[in-house]
Amino acid sequence: MTDSETRAARLLHHRKPGLVAGDPVVPPITASATYHLPQVQGAPFVYGRNGMPTWEAVEAQLALLEEAECVSFPSGMAAISAALFATLKAGDRLVIPSDGYYVTRILSEGFLAPLGVTVVQLATRDYAAADFTGVAVVYLETPSNPGLDVLDIAAVAARARAAEARVIADNTTMTPLLQRPLDLGADLVVAADTKAPAGHSDVLFGHVAGRDAALMARVSDWRRMAGVVPGPFEAFLVHRGLETLEVRLERMCASAALIADRLAAHPKVRGLRYPGLPGDPSHGAVGGQMANGGFLIGFELATEAEAEGFLARCPLVEQTTSFGGTHTAGERRARWGDAVAEGFIRLSVGVEPVAPLWTAIGEALG
Ligand SMILES: *Cc1c(COP(=O)(O)O)cnc(C)c1O
Numbered sequence: 001m002t003d004s005e006t007r008a009a010r011l012l013h014h015r016k017p018g019l020v021a022g023d024p025v026v027p028p029i030t031a032s033a034t035y036h037l038p039q040v041q042g043a044p045f046v047y048g049r050n051g052m053p054t055w056e057a058v059e060a061q062l063a064l065l066e067e068a069e070c071v072s073f074p075s076g077m078a079a080i081s082a083a084l085f086a087t088l089k090a091g092d093r094l095v096i097p098s099d100g101y102y103v104t105r106i107l108s109e110g111f112l113a114p115l116g117v118t119v120v121q122l123a124t125r126d127y128a129a130a131d132f133t134g135v136a137v138v139y140l141e142t143p144s145n146p147g148l149d150v151l152d153i154a155a156v157a158a159r160a161r162a163a164e165a166r167v168i169a170d171n172t173t174m175t176p177l178l179q180r181p182l183d184l185g186a187d188l189v190v191a192a193d194t195k196a197p198a199g200h201s202d203v204l205f206g207h208v209a210g211r212d213a214a215l216m217a218r219v220s221d222w223r224r225m226a227g228v229v230p231g232p233f234e235a236f237l238v239h240r241g242l243e244t245l246e247v248r249l250e251r252m253c254a255s256a257a258l259i260a261d262r263l264a265a266h267p268k269v270r271g272l273r274y275p276g277l278p279g280d281p282s283h284g285a286v287g288g289q290m291a292n293g294g295f296l297i298g299f300e301l302a303t304e305a306e307a308e309g310f311l312a313r314c315p316l317v318e319q320t321t322s323f324g325g326t327h328t329a330g331e332r333r334a335r336w337g338d339a340v341a342e343g344f345i346r347l348s349v350g351v352e353p354v355a356p357l358w359t360a361i362g363e364a365l366g
Contacts, residue, residue, distance in 0.1 A: 008246035076192025079206030090116030092136035157185025195324030314364030323348030
């Protein structure tokens with residue numbers, strides 16, 4: 001498979017082969033629900049719910065990054081729902097992480113379980129030794145969010161395959177430039193492009209990627225039949241965001257490594273998690289399935305009040321949920337009920353120059 005630099009370079013020129021003289025270099029926002037259709041046969045576009053040019057531009061970029069077919073969705077959860085509904089039926093067993101993105105859990109418990117799917121929750125660390133006999137879908141997320149535990153995708157996928165289970169990997173925290181679950185045996189990748197890929201905290205978006213044409217046809221059918229379709233303006237914003245994903249990630253991950261190093265040495269910080277740090281329990285995956293330690297850091301301050309005080313005081317940490325945006329962002333995850341300490345903060349490192357960013361963080365820690 002090609003390296004991430006080659007894929008990032010190709011992404012910027014993906015429209016060139018299809019352009020004729022006078023065409024716009026940037027894909028137009030095609031705000032049309034209907035298409036000129038004197039006859040149905042041979043028309044590239046028929047109706048806005050089936051497919052449209054601005055999605056195709058984004059899907060072409062994503063396909064270059066994933067080296068797989070991609071179907072775009074209006075949010076990460078829409079992509080996750082499509083992957084689950086495309087692969088599960090009544091009577092099936094689904095394994096999901098107990099320490100992953102919480103909406104995937106409440107979707108599974110609230111909507112799939114009542115339809116007859118048995119939902120089994122497992123900590124990310126326990127996937128390595130789990131028995132997948134009788135499981136239809138092994139859904140994984142690595143590093144887990146927000147705990148940043150990892151599992152070995154290739155090893156878990158091999159054991160899932162031996163049990164004839166399909167593997168769906170939520171790759172949101174790493175993006176296809178930093179981690180490649182399809183190369184490691186996953187059947188489908190799901191991702192929230194709301195995060196680093198779009199990258200500017202101004203749009204929700206998601207995609208499903210896969211290399212099995214029949215499975216991807218089901219994902220695409222789900223989009224058309226359920227009607228979970230992205231808007232043209234949103235697709236345009238994601239196309240624009242993806243053009244700078246590689247350069248933003250480079251800054252974000254390098255800054256995160258430096259900040260994690262300094263937080264590790266700070267007397268008020270405990271329970272620091274950053275896979276890029278040599279002592280971290282997840283460090284073994286870095287340089288292997290993970291290209292680097294990523295841009296997310298987890299750490300604890302002594303109490304809820306200390307953590308909230310730090311977030312309120314620091315002028316260069318936006319107090320907000322979500323991650324992967326240009327602004328460094330932090331929040332206390334216990335406020336969502338995540339199984340973490342009251343003073344646990346998830347920090348998403350943004351693209352600010354790192355010297356003033358660390359100064360602001362250091363001063364706010366006191
Ligand atoms: C944010 C997120 C999602 C959901 O994405 P939305 O675009 O908010 O629907 C799914 N998985 C992970 C790991 C996420 O961080």
